[in-house]
Every structure is written in C-alpha cells, then in structure tokens.
Amino acid sequence: MLSNQIISWYLQNKRDLPWRETKNPYQIWISEIMLQQTRVASAIDYFNRFLEQFPTISDLAKAEEQEVLKLWQGLGYYSRARNLHTAAKTIQLEYNGVFPDSYKEILKLKGIGTYTAAAIASFAFNLPHAAVDGNVYRVLSRLYGINKAIDSTEGKKYFQAIASETMGNAIPEIYNQAIIEFGALQCIPRNPKCDICPLLANCFAHNNAQVDQFPVKSKQIKTKNRYFYYLFLSCKNRFLIEKRKKKDIWENLFQYPLIEYDKPISTNELLQTSEWKELFGNNELVIHSVSENVIHKLSHQNLHTKFIHIEMDIDKMKYGYIIINHSDISEYPFPKLIEDHLNIMNKNNP
DNA sequence: AATTCGGGGCA
DNA sequence: TGCCCAGAATT
Numbered sequence: 001m002l003s004n005q006i007i008s009w010y011l012q013n014k015r016d017l018p019w020r021e022t023k024n025p026y027q028i029w030i031s032e033i034m035l036q037q038t039r040v041a042s043a044i045d046y047f048n049r050f051l052e053q054f055p056t057i058s059d060l061a062k063a064e065e066q067e068v069l070k071l072w073q074g075l076g077y078y079s080r081a082r083n084l085h086t087a088a089k090t091i092q093l094e095y096n097g098v099f100p101d102s103y104k105e106i107l108k109l110k111g112i113g114t115y116t117a118a119a120i121a122s123f124a125f126n127l128p129h130a131a132v133d134g135n136v137y138r139v140l141s142r143l144y145g146i147n148k149a150i151d152s153t154e155g156k157k158y159f160q161a162i163a164s165e166t167m168g169n170a171i172p173e174i175y176n177q178a179i180i181e182f183g184a185l186q187c188i189p190r191n192p193k194c195d196i197c198p199l200l201a202n203c204f205a206h207n208n209a210q211v212d213q214f215p216v217k218s219k220q221i222k223t224k225n226r227y228f229y230y231l232f233l234s235c236k237n238r239f240l241i242e243k244r245k246k247k248d249i250w251e252n253l254f255q256y257p258l259i260e261y262d263k264p265i266s267t268n269e270l271l272q273t274s275e276w277k278e279l280f281g282n283n284e285l286v287i288h289s290v291s292e293n294v295i296h297k298l299s300h301q302n303l304h305t306k307f308i309h310i311e312m313d314i315d316k317m318k319y320g321y322i323i324i325n326h327s328d329i330s331e332y333p334f335p336k337l338i339e340d341h342l343n344i345m346n347k348n349n350p
Numbered sequence: 351a352a353t354t355c356g357g358g359g360c361a
Numbered sequence: 362t363g364c365c366c367a368g369a370a371t372t
Contacts, residue, residue, distance in 0.1 A: 035367040036368045037365085037368055042358065076358085116367085116368075134368085135367065152351085184366090189365060249356075336356075
C-alpha cells in the first residue's frame with residue numbers, strides 16, 4: 001500500500017526537528033505558521049526564540065504586537081505574525097486559553113487555512129485530515145501524473161480529494177509528516193532522487209520521463225519596480241523613523257522617512273520634489289552622503305533604493321516621526337532592507 | 351479568479 | 362536569473 005511505503009521511507013529518513021519533539025498544539029501551531037512559504041532551515045532559530053519569549057498562548061496574547069513583529073523580523077510575510085497575535089487573543093477570549101481541538105474550529109482562526117488546519121489537527125490531535133502543501137502537490141502530481149494546475153480552484157479541490165484517498169486509513173499524524181518530508185527530501189523540485197526512490201515503479205512522471213513537467217502551474221509572477229529614497233536623518237546617536245501603516249509591504253514595521261517615486265531620479269531631482277520641500281521646508285541640513293543603488297528583491301517587487309544620509313537638527317522635523325537612539329534599535333521591528341543599512345551604520349560608527 | 355503579502359537557497 | 366519554499370487573506 002502506498003501510504004505504508006511512504007511511512008516506511010519516513011521512519012528511516014526523517015530529520016530531527018524541534019517541532020517534532022512536541023504534541024503541544026500551541027508549539028505546533030507556531031511552527032506551521034512559520035513554515036508557510038518558508039524553508040525549514042530558515043524557521044528553526046525563529047521557532048526556538050519565539051517559544052522562549054512566548055512559552056504559552058497566554059504570553060503571546062498579552063504581548064504587544066510590536067514585540068511579536070520584532071521576533072519575526074527577517075522571516076518575511078509579516079501578516080503571519082500579526083494574525084498569529086490576533087488568533088492568540090481569540091483563543092484566550094473565546095476558547096478560555098485552550099487551543100481548539102477540531103479541524104473546523106482551528107480553521108476559523110486568523111492566518112490558518114486548509115493546509116495549516118489539517119496539519120495542526122493531525123499533528124497535535126491525530127485527526128484524519130490530509131495536509132496538502134507544496135510538497136504534497138509535487139509528490140502526488142508526479143506519482144499519478146496529475147496535470148491539473150495546483151494554483152487553480154479546481155486543481156486544489158482535486159488534489160485535496162486525491163490526498164485524502166492516498167492517506168486512507170493510515171495514522172494521520174505520521175502519514176502527513178511522512179509525505180511532506182518525502183517531498184522535502186526525496187521528491188524535490190529539481191533533480192529529484194529517483195535513483196533511490198521507493199515509489200519508482202509506480203511513478204507516472206518517472207515512467208514517462210516527465211518528472212520535470214510536474215506539478216503544473218497556470219499563473220506566472222510578474223514583478224514591479226519601485227524606487228525608494230530613504231532619508232537617514234541623524235544627529236549624533238539619534239535618528240528618525242516612522243511606522244508603515246498602509247496596506248502595503250511591511251505593514252506595521254518601521255523605516256526611515258521615505259520618498260517613493262514612480263521612476264528613478266537623481267539626487268538633485270529629489271531635492272526639487274514636493275515631498276522633499278514638504279518634509280524639510282527651510283530647515284538647514286547637510287547631505288552627508290548618498291548610498292549606491294541597493295536593489296532589494298521581493299517575490300513581486302524590485303525595490304531600487306538609495307539611502308540619503310542627512311545631518312540636521314532633527315528636533316526641528318515636523319510632527320509624525322519618532323526620534324530613537326541607536327541603542328534602542330532592538331525595540332523596533334525593521335524590514336531586512338533597513339536592518340542591513342542599520343548594521344552598516346553601526347559598523348562604521350560603533 | 352487574480353493579486354499581494356518577504357526573504358533566502360539553489361542550479 | 363527564475364523557481365520554489367510545511368499558504369493565506371484580500372480584492
């Protein structure tokens with residue numbers, strides 16, 4: 001039986017991962033959120049730090065969002081951290097602090113979709129729900145030669161049904177881990193290890209020399225270019241930041257005052273913009289330096305960025321910005337782009 | 351149904 | 362460089 005073959009492979013090849021040492025639904029929940037669109041290797045340190053600072057649901061629910069985001073700094077997809085915090089407060093209020101133990105209730109929580117609900121339900125409570133993630137799409141599509149697009153509504157529904165069938169009566173908590181691990185280590189995206197695959201004889205993709213044709217995706221990503229001019233306004237050990245509040249990248253993270261333009265412009269042109277004039281008025285300032293163009297690449301955006309280092313009396317800046325000391329950086333969550341610049345400034349001026 | 355949300359690893 | 366990663370929410 002297929003599920004037994006996969007489980008057998010798993011028991012011989014599985015990795016030791018911190019979230020596999022617990023049945024605590026809270027800890028499993030944290031791991032699953034962190035692992036959304038994120039590699040295992042990237043998540044491990046974040047997982048350990050997070051549980052050290054927030055050992056229980058109650059600790060997380062009582063925290064400030066800013067603390068949660070700070071722990072998430074660098075991991076990306078920050079709505080995960082905001083939703084995690086929201087859901088912790090929901091569990092505290094509506095479930096008396098006890099993590100819900102049914103798929104239906106788990107699915108209601110903010111930031112938990114069908115995959116994560118099935119994962120938690122099976123890993124923590126051994127409930128029979130097939131968890132279908134990117135690994136499972138890849139394994140099943142190759143095994144059965146399924147050419148339905150995994151990013152279409154029809155495809156998702158179809159794969160969910162096939163996944164449930166394939167799971168059969170296998171032990172959910174083990175089977176789900178097994179097929180996911182199989183996809184992560186054995187049936188990997190490029191150059192899968194078919195030469196040592198236990199499912200080789202029954203694999204449609206391999207038997208038809210189409211391993212690189214699965215899974216099928218319909219949409220393709222297109223990237224936009226944005227042009228950021230970050231103003232590093234410093235005076236001795238202090239500088240200005242602001243909180244990003246719009247529904248855009250990095251919501252509720254902090255950054256330097258920003259002038260964004262729809263096309264690249266020179267520093268001289270920047271000085272003529274209405275944004276610049278609005279910002280500084282007649283204040284005296286000295287442009288200490290202008291950085292090289294830093295291209296920060298996100299999945300859907302290329303951020304062409306320059307850091308303008310300006311020395312001035314920052315107490316004369318208009319209301320709306322936060323003046324912080326360099327020693328207080330650890331209290332504010334910053335995007336990687338800003339974090340990198342802060343590290344450079346810190347290295348040059350310790 | 352299509353778009354948007356980070357950042358890193360790898361051939 | 363392009364693709365993908367233990368996806369979900371929003372439009």
